Amino acid sequence: MTEARPRSTRPRDRKQQIVAAASEQFRASGFHNVGISDIAEAVGISGPAVYRHFRGKQELLHATLVDAIDKxxxxxxxxxxxxxxxxxxxxxxxxxxxxxxxxxxxxxxxxxxxxxxxxxxxxxxxxxxxxxxxxxxxxxxxxxxxxxxxxxxxxxxxxxxxxxxxxxxxxxxxxxxxxxxxxxxxxGLTADADADAAEARRRSVPRGRLLPVSRREAVLAVATRLFAERGYEAVGMEDIAAAAGGMAGPSLYHHFAGKSAILVAALTRCLEAMLFDLSAALEYAEEPGQALDGALHSFVRISIQHGDAMRALLHEIVNVPAEERQSVRRMQHDYVTEWTALVSGHRPELSSAEAELLTHTAHTVVTTLSQGDELWTRRALRREIVALGRTVLGLPADVPAED
Known part of the structure; x- marks a missing residue:
């Protein structure tokens, strides 16, 4: 007589296992690059088993974010x-x-x-x-x-x-x-930092956007803005063509091989500008702290004036094809490495890892405060962001540099 096999039972925390696996997959690869099958494999179950708990990937993303907040x-x-x-x-x-x-x-x-x-x-x-x-x-x-x-x-x-x-x-x-x-x-916040109601309304009015005459430059400008506003995956080539002065969709391919090529060009343009400004800070500084302060001013300016490109740089890099992502990542690494060297030179008591940690922190503080629309009612926001960046980096308030 054949002995009956014990019936397997589903773990009570299966749903939480799925959420934890999805969280790690989304973090590592980005939402659009992860499939339900990837998450199921990480948990050790089948794809249909995931659907017993979640109706789809979007519902699972919502669950991971709720879980992150609640924890x-x-x-x-x-x-x-x-x-x-x-x-x-x-x-x-x-x-x-x-x-x-x-x-x-x-x-x-x-x-x-x-x-x-x-x-x-x-x-x-x-x-x-x-x-x-x-x-x-x-x-x-x-x-x-x-x-x-x-x-x-x-x-x-x-x-x-x-x-x-x-x-x-x-x-x-x-x-x-x-x-x-x-x-x-x-x-270091300015006493009259909060603007009056009229000033707040003026600043809240959307800026006019003059498009470049060059078709290629116009495509780059509008695509960067759309990627930042809607997310890379939600923007189609037709959307970019329409926003770039009503171009015909196929004509975009005269300038770029595809949507990912536009994103790579936008990210490369932004990083090249940052590295170009950094080279000037290094050229004219007499010691690391002065160069670091010059680099900080440049980073604040670019974050405020080119916030769309910065948001794309921060959030959409995972959507760049692997073979193209490598060059962008290398430029990012070079920029962070230069900052880290300056932080180490200015603060020799820090280890290299600690100097790199402060570099990343200064960048995030600047971009966070530069992109918060509610903060734009502050009259001296740019000066305040520079001052807070100096605080993160351990720079004195009187380092000579122009605001």
């Missing part, structure tokens, strides 16, 4: 003796979940508008205790000033946790906490 809720909700204790607890929690910031920053755009708004509301509620604590610690600040510093602090947590792999964990946590405290205590 980060606890450190914000605790009882703390002071602001530093709270910031240290958040730093520790973020280091345990190092890559959640990548999902939030890069993949949120792939959800419908109503779900994006729902998640933003959920996220704002999560960090509200930190906002309240910072406002209580800084009664001298307006609500706008608290918002500016809060965003800078959150950018520190997100970036340093993501790039802290080369730094000993206890040291990384201390660096994160110390920098978050320093930024929360920052005293």
């Amino acid at each position: 980060n809720t606890q450190p914000f909700q605790g009882e703390y003796g002071d602001l530093r204790e709270m910031l240290d607890a958040v730093a520790g929690a973020m280091l345990e979940r190092r890559h959640t910031g990548v999902l939030w920053e890069r993949e949120l755009a792939h959800l419908p508008p109503e779900q994006r708004q729902e998640l933003r509301t959920r996220y704002i509620a999560t960090i509200e205790p930190l906002r309240t604590a910072m406002a209580a610690a800084r009664p001298d600040l307006t609500a706008g000033g608290v918002e500016l510093l809060l965003r800078a602090v959150i950018a520190v947590f997100a970036t340093m946790s993501q790039h802290a792999g080369k730094v000993e964990p206890a040291r990384a946590r201390r660096l994160m906490t110390d920098l978050a405290v320093v930024l929360s205590e920052f005293r």
Whole structure:
């Protein structure tokens, strides 16, 4: 008589296993480059088994983002003796979940508008205790000033946790906490920083966009903006042609081999501009701190004036074909390497890994504050971003450079 085989049971945490696998897949490869079969294979189940829990990949993305937000809720909700204790607890929690910031920053755009708004509301509620604590610690600040510093602090947590792999964990946590405290205590905001209502309305009006006369340049300009606004995958060649002065779709191929070639050209253009400015900072500086300050001013200017290209650079690189991505990544690496060398020269007490960590952090603080539309009601935002970048890098306020 054949012995009956025991019936396999589905693990009680199967749904959470799927969410965890999807989170890692989306982080590593990007939403559009991951299939349900990839996620199923990572869990060790079949594709149809995933659909028992989720109706599709988009619903799974939503679940991963909800999970990331909810897991980060606890450190914000605790009882703390002071602001530093709270910031240290958040730093520790973020280091345990190092890559959640990548999902939030890069993949949120792939959800419908109503779900994006729902998640933003959920996220704002999560960090509200930190906002309240910072406002209580800084009664001298307006609500706008608290918002500016809060965003800078959150950018520190997100970036340093993501790039802290080369730094000993206890040291990384201390660096994160110390920098978050320093930024929360920052005293360099201008007294008249908040613009009046009329100024705020003026700044909120969309800028006019004059297209270049060159068809190729016009295509690059509008494609970069569309990629930033909608996400690379949501933009078609027909959309780019229409926005570039009503060009016929097929005529785009006279200038670019395809959509990925447009993205590569946009990213390369942005990186070349950054490297070109950096070479000038190196040429005319007498010591690393002065060159670093010049590079910071350049990075702030490009982040503010070319925010579309910066957003594409930050979030859409995963959509570039592997063979083309390598050259873009090499340029990114070269830019970060030059900054890291300057940070090391200016702050020899730091290890190379720590200097690189501060470089990434300074870049993220600048781009985060440069792209927050709500902050543009601040009269001196550009000067404030430079000052906060100097604080991250450990530069003195009186380094000679023009704002």
